[in-house]
Amino acid sequence: MNGIAELKPFLQDAWKKAGFSDLTAIQERTIPLIREGKDIIAESPTGTGKTLAYLLPILEKINPDLKNLQAVVLAPSRELVMQIHEVIQKFTQTVDISSISLIGGADMKRQIEKLKKHPQIAVGTPGRIKELIQAKKLKMHEVKTIVVDEVDQMFQSNQMDPVQDVVKTTLRDRQLLFFSATVSEKAEKTALTMMREPEVIRVNRSELPASAVEHIYFVCERRDKVDVLRRILKMGEVKAIAFVKDAAQLEELASKLNHKGVSVGVLQGEAYKTERETVMKNFRAGKFSLLLTTDLAARGLDIQAVTHVIHMDLPEDVQQYIHRSGRTGRMGAAGTVISIITVNQEGALKKFSQELGQSIEKKELFMGEIVEKRPKLDKPRPRTQGGKTARPSRK
Structure with a gap:
């Protein structure tokens, strides 16, 4: 043809x-x-x-x-x-x-x-x-x-x-x-x-054009995941979908983010049709930069210009990773997929990387930017007295 x-x-x-x-x-x-x-x-x-x-x-x-x-x-x-x-x-x-x-x-x-x-x-x-x-x-x-x-x-x-x-x-x-x-x-x-x-x-x-989607991950304690998410959202023009495992976490996570001054939309699988339509309409219109959802609630979503997909909970398998991640970078557009994981989940994520033939790079957040590795700050030199290094006080 x-x-x-x-x-x-x-x-x-x-x-x-x-x-x-x-x-x-x-x-x-x-x-x-x-x-x-x-x-x-x-x-x-x-x-x-x-x-x-x-x-x-x-x-x-x-x-x-x-x-x-x-x-x-x-x-x-x-x-x-x-x-x-x-x-x-x-x-x-x-x-x-x-x-x-x-x-x-x-x-x-x-x-x-x-x-x-x-x-x-x-x-x-x-x-x-x-x-x-x-x-x-x-x-x-x-x-x-x-x-x-x-x-x-x-x-x-x-x-x-x-x-x-x-x-x-x-x-x-x-x-x-x-x-x-x-x-x-x-x-x-x-x-x-x-x-x-x-x-x-x-x-x-392998038949698709080179993807413009970057796959990265951050490692932190479970209790720090919300703050890592908040910092990602503060980085500039972000239109993100964040996935959690089950609906019970959605309201709790939204409440924590709202408390930190982040406006979010929550998409529940069991929400009334009018509620879902309102949330989706507001997200598409840019009234908030983050849509929180589950795999069940997000079935069939096709939202243009999503800049980031964020895995708050690691997907159960590589197919779930593919389905979630496909919400960004549609039809060749650029995008970023971020997994926020604990140290003991690194092995599972690396396995996804191998199965997909897709590099998933470890990154860090530093001074409002994503970096390869956080730069080491110079240790302050001890004050000197008359050219000699001052001894620490015994008090």
Whole structure:
């Protein structure tokens, strides 16, 4: 495929307007296959353009004259659904293609009213899409393509059963696309039971352009982690996401930082939809420089211009490190990933470094800056009396 030039003019125009140039590796490898109608299992690191890898060929296939649902995108979280829907809206501004977002927790009656306008694309969480199908408000007989985005997260959040139920409501000749930052063996086996001779595409980090993301770590006592975080945030233009292991720590950490004069936002997995939307809106608008969250609460987040990802607690495994770290340096942008660890965690972090083939450098904070090693201060010379070194007083 000759880059973006083979796609329809409205997509080429939207692509240029968005400021993109070349296709990324995952886009180059999947777009031609999707256009051919192949089923696909695609794995590519976070921030490499997976959303457009499937949306561009899907949008090209939509028939604007057919006022029926033609494509469905399933995503594991409300935030990811809204982000995908925004991308669709940006790329269809000049054509008569309509879309709808369908998320759990939102007013179902309002969604049903919007469905009466016959959108051609639906983006939603599996549970809500399934509900609407069962209520006979969402008709799947004309659906030609289903995308399951962030497949591994679907498994982790126990959403794979409704995903399979939704897929079963379509005709057998539909196209099925699985996309994820990591595709586990379990996910691949499940995909194979639902697909017809799928193409498996894996984009390795070695195929990506040189990353502009720096990976570093600081060693301190556990009790000093909050102060290290505070000092990082005071270094200048910072828009950071900090991860902790469990939700119980979030409010306590936020309280300690607020006490130190640092304004933060807290993203809870169990928060009401309106609360989450307010926090995300304020963070995107720069009303605070730090978003505190957990892996569960941060699923599906795609926030532009995040400068730092901070691991307050060491990730459980290398995949978790990848998912968290991918929140910065998206689409080739610069960024910094910082792990704040205790001395007995250094071995585990070095193991991550080896598995990733990624250098993670030990650094120190000194005088408001990140340095290789804290400079040694000259010891004050003892005062002299008449050219002789003064003896310490015995008092």
